[in-house]
Amino acid sequence: KQEVTQIPAALSVPEGENLVLNCSFTDSAIYNLQWFRQDPGKGLTSLLLIQSSQREQTSGRLNASLDKSSGRSTLYIAASQPGDSATYLCAVLYNNDMRFGAGTRLTVKP
């Protein structure tokens, strides 16, 4: 069964701290993995997409890594800001399905 897990479910950090969000998946036969941000009551914003052949992708203060063999991905956020507060979702694309994790709700306190 293809399951995607995100731990922790919620995270609260002070402004300026570097942090890591985790995503694990049980089936490593993936096409790619995406990290999304979702603000309350809003749509998704795609942050980074990593192909199965790639190890990491970077965008500004964000760095996403992928270790397909161990079934893990991390999203690193540097120098967190209150505006980073949102729910972060990872989604794994398989041959015939796309599986989302339940998300990590991040709060960055001023």
Place this chain on the structure above:
Amino acid sequence: DAMVIQNPRYQVTQFGKPVTLSCSQTLNHNVMYWYQQKSSQAPKLLFHYYDKDFNNEADTPDNFQSRRPNTSFCFLDIRSPGLGDAAMYLCATSRETLWSLAGGDTDTQYFGPGTRLTVL
């Protein structure tokens, strides 16, 4: 400038009364997607179009249909909404299918703000 537009933002319908949600894009992307996100749950991909080729996900209920009359527009039709269909419906686009995207922070999906559907 809005790139993926969904109308209406909020839709109320009655149990069993057909409803149509709309999505338009200014990105000229080949692919358009519809997702369903129920309260406090992760999104679920319903189907997608590559140009006019329709691709239905395996467990999408028959109650849900979609139309894409041209590159810019895509519609989600719910033929007989039930209480369990109350959700946020998200439209997204991408240059190529998810299976073909190069990756990074630009060759990804672009989402609209969603339409929240209430079924009375």
